[in-house]
Amino acid sequence: MTALRIERVEVRDIRFPTSLEAHGSDAMHTDPDYSCAYVTIHIENDSVLKGHGLAFTLGRGTEVVVQAVRSLARLVEGEDCHEIWNDFAGFWRKITSESQMRWIGPEKGAIHLAVAAVVNALWDLWARHENKPVWKLLVDLPPEKLVSTIDFRYITDVITPAECIQMLKEHRPEAESEMKTTGFPAYTTQVGWLGYSDDTVNSLCKEFLNDGFTSFKVKVGQNLEDDKKRLKLVRDAIGPDHNLMIDANQRWDVEEAIQWVTELQEFKPLWIEEPTSPDDILGHATIAKALKPLDIGVATGEMCQNRVIFKQLLQANAISFCQIDSCRMGGINEVIAVYFMAKKFGIPVCPHAGGVGLCEMVQHLQIWDYISLTGEKQNRMIEWVDHLHEHFTSPPKVRRGHYIAPKDPGYSTEIKIRSIETYEFPDGKYWSSVQN
């Protein structure tokens, strides 16, 4: 086998000025510029095969993650990809446990976002090398090989490699073709960004209903009366039978969360997302218990820093919906560990995708879950926000409220050269023009 030696890990700071129109705004992030630390892995003596990975960030935070990727690069450059893929868990542990770097984590925060960008680029590269989209690579890998990519440290009290191997289904060609034709259900958050006017919210509800969407998420948490007004508007627009979810982006204390959400019960939310600090496992459990009689579930995960927090949220009955994020944890290796744990606890995964590049990635994971792991669509949906996909070489296809399984090789994470030239910070064409 010819070596695939990694020559260089290139990283860029890419920022889109989404705050100008309040796209992505919520109770805590009032001026989000959707951004990412964008990694390209270059292979020695090969100008065609490259791996692209990213970690979603907001504006100024990006420079920290970019620097963290630079610090990790020395652990990656010079390595042979085949050796990485043959012992991916070993490589994952090497880069997350490096004796001096781990002090600024471990396995959390900016350094873990940087791990995600690099690890996701390695999966993109692997899938391109196999000439398959990532979901298909995941589906086709022999169960032992797929499970061998996970570092089970800290979770063996809940799940073991042998159990995961057992859980995986035989190949299901009919499920694959279903994903290529009908696709996997999506929900939209676009109707609910906090900075949007009522008129915009109203017309977006109509637009998404016409497009076949049946589930809608709205931001809450800044002002109770405004929340009631907006939720009434959306409930009236979408009707009593469609799903309505609410998202507070960690705005409240535990008791405040319970009181606030109780005030909103008449709008029949399916879930309250991120009611409080993402690290407060027992707080989530208290909220979940209090809201259960109202039939409102608790969802969280977009800021769950690693598999350990997810493990405890599941153990503590703190969530009814598990919202993995493709680049908050350390990339696919760690995310699939959470899918396996969620399956064991019987909790549906509804991936987080409100950001740049997230819809692109999570569709692969959920489609793999449907084909190979749970076979379930009940209570499961992938978030969809229609922002910035035009910057990707393989944008996701959403039809009649469903994600259609991607066909192109890779993880759908490659950004167009022209977009990089325009939105790289601070010297891209856009940023240099607004700063002058």
Ligand SMILES: C[C@H](O)[C@@H](O)[C@@H](O)[C@H](O)C(=O)O
């Ligand atoms: C700042 C971002 O848009 C967040 O508001 C977003 O990720 C959100 O929490 C979501 O659930 O999509």
Ligand SMILES: [Mg+2]
């Ligand atoms: Mg959210």
